[in-house]
Amino acid sequence: MTTINMVLCGLGGQGILFMTKVLSQAALRKNYPVIGAETHGMAQRGGSVVSHLRLGDVQGSLVQTGAAQVVLALEENESYRNLPFVAQGGDLFVNTSSPHFPREEAKAFLLRHKIHWHGVPASAIALSMGAPLSSNLALLGFFSAFGEDPFSHDDLRAVILETSPDRFREKNLTVFDAAFEKGMEEQRN
Amino acid sequence: MKQEVFLGNGAIALGLLEAGCQVVTSYPGTPSSEILPEVIRLVKSENLNTYVEWSTNEKVALDNAFAASVAGKRAACCMKQVGLNVAADSLMSAAYIGTKGALVIISCDDPGPHSSQTEQDTRFMARLAKVPVLDPSTPEEARRMVGFAMDLSEEFRIPVILRPAIRVCHARQGLLYGNLERNEKKGAFEKDPMRWAATPRFRLILHGELNRKLREIAKRFESLSEYNYHTLEPGKRYALGIVAGGVPYAVVRDILKEQNREDIPVLKIATPFPFPEGLALPFMEACDRVLVIEETDTLMEYLLRDREKVLGRLSGHVPQEGELVPQVIDGVLSRTLKELNLEPLKAGEDPDVMDLVNSLNLPVRRPTLCPGCPHRAAFFAIRKSKPKAIFTSDIGCYTLGLNLGAVDTCLDMGAAITMASGFYHAFSQDGVDQPIVATIGDSTFFHSGTAGLVNAVYNGARFILVILDNLTTAMTGMQPTPALGIRADGSQGKAVSLERIVAGCGVDFIEVLDPYDLKKMDEVLKNASEYVHEPEGGIAVVIARHPCLIAYKQDAVPDRKKVVITDECAECNFCIERFECPAIYHDQELGRTNINNQLCTGCGVCLSICPKGAIVEAA
Numbered sequence: 122m123t124t125i126n127m128v129l130c131g132l133g134g135q136g137i138l139f140m141t142k143v144l145s146q147a148a149l150r151k152n153y154p155v156i157g158a159e160t161h162g163m164a165q166r167g168g169s170v171v172s173h174l175r176l177g178d179v180q181g182s183l184v185q186t187g188a189a190q191v192v193l194a195l196e197e198n199e200s201y202r203n204l205p206f207v208a209q210g211g212d213l214f215v216n217t218s219s220p221h222f223p224r225e226e227a228k229a230f231l232l233r234h235k236i237h238w239h240g241v242p243a244s245a246i247a248l249s250m251g252a253p254l255s256s257n258l259a260l261l262g263f264f265s266a267f268g269e270d271p272f273s274h275d276d277l278r279a280v281i282l283e284t285s286p287d288r289f290r291e292k293n294l295t296v297f298d299a300a301f302e303k304g305m306e307e308q309r310n
Numbered sequence: 311m312k313q314e315v316f317l318g319n320g321a322i323a324l325g326l327l328e329a330g331c332q333v334v335t336s337y338p339g340t341p342s343s344e345i346l347p348e349v350i351r352l353v354k355s356e357n358l359n360t361y362v363e364w365s366t367n368e369k370v371a372l373d374n375a376f377a378a379s380v381a382g383k384r385a386a387c388c389m390k391q392v393g394l395n396v397a398a399d400s401l402m403s404a405a406y407i408g409t410k411g412a413l414v415i416i417s418c419d420d421p422g423p424h425s426s427q428t429e430q431d432t433r434f435m436a437r438l439a440k441v442p443v444l445d446p447s448t449p450e451e452a453r454r455m456v457g458f459a460m461d462l463s464e465e466f467r468i469p470v471i472l473r474p475a476i477r478v479c480h481a482r483q484g485l486l487y488g489n490l491e492r493n494e495k496k497g498a499f500e501k502d503p504m505r506w507a508a509t510p511r512f513r514l515i516l517h518g519e520l521n522r523k524l525r526e527i528a529k530r531f532e533s534l535s536e537y538n539y540h541t542l543e544p545g546k547r548y549a550l551g552i553v554a555g556g557v558p559y560a561v562v563r564d565i566l567k568e569q570n571r572e573d574i575p576v577l578k579i580a581t582p583f584p585f586p587e588g589l590a591l592p593f594m595e596a597c598d599r600v601l602v603i604e605e606t607d608t609l610m611e612y613l614l615r616d617r618e619k620v621l622g623r624l625s626g627h628v629p630q631e632g633e634l635v636p637q638v639i640d641g642v643l644s645r646t647l648k649e650l651n652l653e654p655l656k657a658g659e660d661p662d663v664m665d666l667v668n669s670l671n672l673p674v675r676r677p678t679l680c681p682g683c684p685h686r687a688a689f690f691a692i693r694k695s696k697p698k699a700i701f702t703s704d705i706g707c708y709t710l711g712l713n714l715g716a717v718d719t720c721l722d723m724g725a726a727i728t729m730a731s732g733f734y735h736a737f738s739q740d741g742v743d744q745p746i747v748a749t750i751g752d753s754t755f756f757h758s759g760t761a762g763l764v765n766a767v768y769n770g771a772r773f774i775l776v777i778l779d780n781l782t783t784a785m786t787g788m789q790p791t792p793a794l795g796i797r798a799d800g801s802q803g804k805a806v807s808l809e810r811i812v813a814g815c816g817v818d819f820i821e822v823l824d825p826y827d828l829k830k831m832d833e834v835l836k837n838a839s840e841y842v843h844e845p846e847g848g849i850a851v852v853i854a855r856h857p858c859l860i861a862y863k864q865d866a867v868p869d870r871k872k873v874v875i876t877d878e879c880a881e882c883n884f885c886i887e888r889f890e891c892p893a894i895y896h897d898q899e900l901g902r903t904n905i906n907n908q909l910c911t912g913c914g915v916c917l918s919i920c921p922k923g924a925i926v927e928a929a
Binding site: 134234 | 317340424425449481557559560561567635637658660662664669670673892908
């Protein structure tokens, strides 16, 4: 198989580790060899946080620059900071409600490298569902509309169902599904 | 068999228990902190009998594990790389004395550094102590190596170090595992004072014994084909070969595979000390040049003695500092191939992309104290009360008091106190009355505070020491401290009172308060300052006690206040700059300072900081 490389980024406290966990569990359930890298320690106190995830016959846990087919960003500026990772023809999913996304300077780069960008109002979706801290699940839900095996909507949903703590399970799924619908809308357009 | 995505530290924990490890001690520190909790998780889920403890520091942890191994048990001790400095005294001696049961020291390196004071290389500590060191490339390899390390340690009666770097510790990998079994081996102590209490005369004999062990282990490593191997084809000559180990090996292997350049031979060494020279020599002979890619320093590069042939950090081919991430290694390989007129690698990233990112003026994200963090309140009060003081501080979340201008120094664990006494004497020698306020966390105080405090009291230093007591070890992931009496596995131990320790160190001024009460804090700091200057005065200790909001969640703020900013706000930015709460921000759209209610914890400390009184409680 070709190696699948993903980079997840955002700020400390936004739940990037949980997203990484869901994606890696989903890959494992489908028997993909999975390895990834996380940020712990001081950066978790509000600094830039990045997670890497790799599926395939690889040993290194870090994605090389220019090699990530998918980048999921929970914050717009962090998406720009991690632009060097996005591969030619890759997909960039960014939590933003800004009408100015992507910034003009970045747009030329994205077009030149045939990168598909998706502005996802993940925080807005999460807030409207009464779960302001669940932007991560909203971004995952939106992404799942585009995700293929092992990251299809059903794949990811099953893991969220299984790994969410009891008191958050229902809410997590509601946010995830609502964002999935948004993603499907974009898919159709 | 069960399948699970393990954190690298979890894979190490799994390896420990698969190897029947009976005792695991640790002091938390990134990137090692999750090993012990993962051990505990598996001990509980698999109903094992392994003894675990959070020790008060790394030296204490190592001594405890060493004793277990002397009693014939299988023991391990986990720490971060700078923790091994603290345990160095114990390590050096234990290498000579030797063990009986297995003793594996897991010392986690932090190339980057991401969350450490230094980028030091544990492999050099192993070389210094003369103990074998294993350098895993992946979580799966680390897991297997733990068992090998246990066997090796037991066979040769020598401590063995496992050195996983951060990209092993904090990698995640899917692993299969079966049932874990209890190791019921009973402890026994055989008296042998010439070994266990050896005097210098016997130490010379033990040193000779240690050297013999190392020679035998080096031979063993030469045929350790599970971890050490090369990809030479017999009889073939090569213009360039690569020697790599640890995480950089995994990266090199992936790059060569990805680029279809497996024509470049690689010698993988997972046991850099004692160095398996018999394996390296044929590789050196077959290659005109050898590029060494290792983290973090130059151990193998030194050990491969041919300076003409060997390229690496000493020859300027590999960066001397910073992490060897894939794009850095890709660059090293590309430049070296080009220099030797060999076929280059295919270019990966767009070379302009970094210029683009730099041109976007992205905000610098410095880590900050959490909203509602009691340390913020304490630092704000300290800075306000003693603006001219030297602020010595220490290792923990509260190093971020830097952002509030209330931290001037951070050297190592416990140095808040020792540097404060050092500063005191340096200035008092000149007849200068230099105010000094030291800040240290509760766990750091238990780790390394008391010796420095006894020294400061005994030698007549005068300063204010604020112990920032948030009732947990916050930075490394909320491990309990001795003051709580909760032990590593959640069981109840005996609580050790911070106040009584401070009093026992000879301190006569001790005040305990809640730093959320800024007025009280200000008043106590004034009294403390007076005490420091009294003829009979000395060191004043203020224990600023309030639970960490991450560890204690809602319980940490029982009386939540809804905060708003009134039109009295002069947009002076005092609150944003000097208080630096993530919940107070400048709203671009409204053009004014505002409260982010999603981040605000309702701690209410900011209600008394605004010079205009514009931060008020909502009606």
